Amino acid sequence: MRVATWNINSVRLRLPLVGDVVRDLAPDVLCLQETKCPDDLFPVEGLRAFGFEHIAHRGMKGYNGVAILSRIPFTVRADDPNWCEKGDCRHLGVTLATPSGPVDLHDFYVPAGGDIADRNVNVKFAHKLDFVAECTAWNAARGPARRSVLVGDLNIAPLEHDVWSHKQLLDVVSHTPVEVEAIAAWQRAGSWHDALRHFVPADQKLYTWWSYRARDWEATDRGRRLDHVWVSPDLAAGLHSHTILKAARGWERASDHVPVLVELAV
DNA sequence: ATGGTCGATCTTCGA
Numbered sequence: 399m400r401v402a403t404w405n406i407n408s409v410r411l412r413l414p415l416v417g418d419v420v421r422d423l424a425p426d427v428l429c430l431q432e433t434k435c436p437d438d439l440f441p442v443e444g445l446r447a448f449g450f451e452h453i454a455h456r457g458m459k460g461y462n463g464v465a466i467l468s469r470i471p472f473t474v475r476a477d478d479p480n481w482c483e484k485g486d487c488r489h490l491g492v493t494l495a496t497p498s499g500p501v502d503l504h505d506f507y508v509p510a511g512g513d514i515a516d517r518n519v520n521v522k523f524a525h526k527l528d529f530v531a532e533c534t535a536w537n538a539a540r541g542p543a544r545r546s547v548l549v550g551d552l553n554i555a556p557l558e559h560d561v562w563s564h565k566q567l568l569d570v571v572s573h574t575p576v577e578v579e580a581i582a583a584w585q586r587a588g589s590w591h592d593a594l595r596h597f598v599p600a601d602q603k604l605y606t607w608w609s610y611r612a613r614d615w616e617a618t619d620r621g622r623r624l625d626h627v628w629v630s631p632d633l634a635a636g637l638h639s640h641t642i643l644k645a646a647r648g649w650e651r652a653s654d655h656v657p658v659l660v661e662l663a664v
Numbered sequence: 665a666t667g668g669t670c671g672a673t674c675t676t677c678g679a
Binding site: 407411434512611613654 | 667668669670671672673677678679
């Protein structure tokens with residue numbers, strides 16, 4: 399099964415680019431974040447034309463929004479939490495009906511957290527930490543994940559080489575010690591395996607996002623790994639390959655995040 | 665230390 403995740407930063411603006419992702423990655427399932435599209439305006443037919451017969455979306459006006467596009471039939475998980483009681487369209491869970499049995503798939507868009515890494519003066523940072531803490535408690539209550547995949551823009555780069563400069567980003571939201579510990583606790587709570595670091599050793603740089611604000615994103619290469627693929631322990635042995643579609647950052651009208659794909663046996 | 669660029673929506677907010 400080929401599972402991809404991409405923060406598309408407006409699904410309507412970048413609808414044609416989904417075709418390029420399909421051409422380059424051939425995903426069976428594509429999870430999107432930051433669709434920025436209310437449900438009644440979601441371009442279902444345009445996406446179905448790329449071969450995704452099964453589509454679920456959870457969106458709102460202007461901000462956030464997640465969607466799952468799939469060639470594999472699925473049912474939407476109905477009883478997952480309304481994180482932080484905000485109804486802000488940051489998670490969508492489905493159960494995929496694979497030939498070998500059901501696989502749960504979770505698509506997350508964790509709050510970015512604003513600019514100041516202090517929960518007492520920045521409510522966005524407090525929301526980010528609360529959101530991750532709720533996810534951690536949710537996984538802890540359910541025990542180790544089984545036949546499950548969790549993907550998305552988690553907006554945290556946990557490892558030293560998930561950022562271009564560990565030292566210079568220690569105080570920058572996305573790489574602060576409190577965030578790194580929070581995401582590590584979440585990962586432990588579900589016994590999740592970091593699929594990208596399964597393929598790329600921890601001492602090698604690994605990025606999935608490059609800021610729009612850089613003068614020359616490719617030359618300066620000041621990236622961060624904000625997008626993740628986690629798998630449950632029982633699926634870890636079946637991890638087969640990964641692709642970071644870095645070329646997508648150079649496309650016309652690119653998202654600041656690039657698509658990430660993992661192929662695994664289920 | 666600062667400011668840099670996007671997208672949605674509506675002049676500013678969130679990233």
